[in-house]
Amino acid sequence: MEKRTLVDKAANELMQLIREHGYGPGEKLPNEYELSSQLGVSRNTVREAVRTLASRNVLYIRQGAGTFISEKKGVADDPLGFSFMDDRRKLVEDLMQIRCIIEPQIAALAAQNATPQDIAVLSSLCDEIEVLIVNRQDFTQKDIDFHVQLATCSQNIVISNLIPLICEGIRVFSSTVLEQEFEQTAKSHREILEAVGERRATDAQQAMLFHLLYNRNRFIQEKDL
Amino acid sequence: MEKRTLVDKAANELMQLIREHGYGPGEKLPNEYELSSQLGVSRNTVREAVRTLASRNVLYIRQGAGTFISEKKGVADDPLGFSFMDDRRKLVEDLMQIRCIIEPQIAALAAQNATPQDIAVLSSLCDEIEVLIVNRQDFTQKDIDFHVQLATCSQNIVISNLIPLICEGIRVFSSTVLEQEFEQTAKSHREILEAVGERRATDAQQAMLFHLLYNRNRFIQEKDL
16 A cells, blocks of 8 residues: 555656656656656656556556657546446447537537648548548548547547547447448538538538438447348 | 567456456456466466556455455546646636536436436435535535436446546536535536436536536636636
8 A cells, every 4th residue: 555655656746747847749758767866766666657657658668768758648548448348239329329419519619620730631531531432441540530630620638538439439330330331421521521621610510410320320220130 | 569468468358357257346356376377377467467457447456455346447547638738727628618518418318317216316415515515515526426426327338437537527627716606506406406307308408508607607707807
């Protein structure tokens, strides 16, 4: 107990040091010896504190090279414990329900807040997905990127970090439905992009809601087969 | 790299073993020796796999007593990396924005899906908060419990695991506003409870939206002082 507390305390202080110093993703931390003297704790405690922050995806340890700031910005893998839920069907249904609540609003915020650069990225993704669709190739990853980019467009930092949840939703969904929907996906994405680009928040919101409900209904119909 | 993969693989298998066996929160896992033979890996690998799952709040290690299933159901501490965000004001604003998107819908789902037992718990919490308010005592924790219980009432497992996000929102908000709002909080909570109990989904939704916007406006006004 005592030891745990010491490590937790050191981890919090290390976290503060990272924030104050303004280390960015990919930057290298000072070595164990320096951290030990800066935090005023033993090298063993530093090592465990680093391990704690690595398990929280704040840091990344590269054996032999040192400790770096993770690109994952402290967002946990599987942050909401999906792997703990054994009813996969209910998980998919509940994910679709929460996506129908959050994502139309994200699309509306994107139309309101996206920068021209944000929209250019969204537009490229839309083009790339269409090429994949024309060639009847798997577009799951680009689909995720499109929805993630919309979240970025919202400029809401909490929404940006909810991205893993959205991604997991798409991944779970893709592995559950029997086949990918090509034409309707291309059409919906294009509609969302155009509404965001032209700052039509309500149209973006409704195009997203249609996109999600269309897929939810496909899922329900397959279930009934 | 090789070692990491071995531990990750063992952690996934241990996870599967936990799911298949149906271990519940608080239950004790077999000891290292037994797990080592069940998973077919060394005791060292078992130890590290257990540590990995403990860091993800799936397991809980009690020194000398053994390894137990955590009550946190695999939901990470600070799952969305809030401690990594240094602009506290923007964090509060963005949290309020996402709460205004999600929580009114949670209230509507609660009105639709809550069991009589769920509503009884919600009702007790409402009573307890009113006692604290009459005595002008801090009610932050009970306030969190009330909003968490509403999420439970929704019967959506993803929403239930989004609870930490909501809690953090309330905690960050409480530490930011100058003083607690007593009368209006009691009134709003009572309205939400009654609407949920009488299955009035739209009323529950709108009472929650008013409750959140009222607090958001207080926050904005204090900022302008």
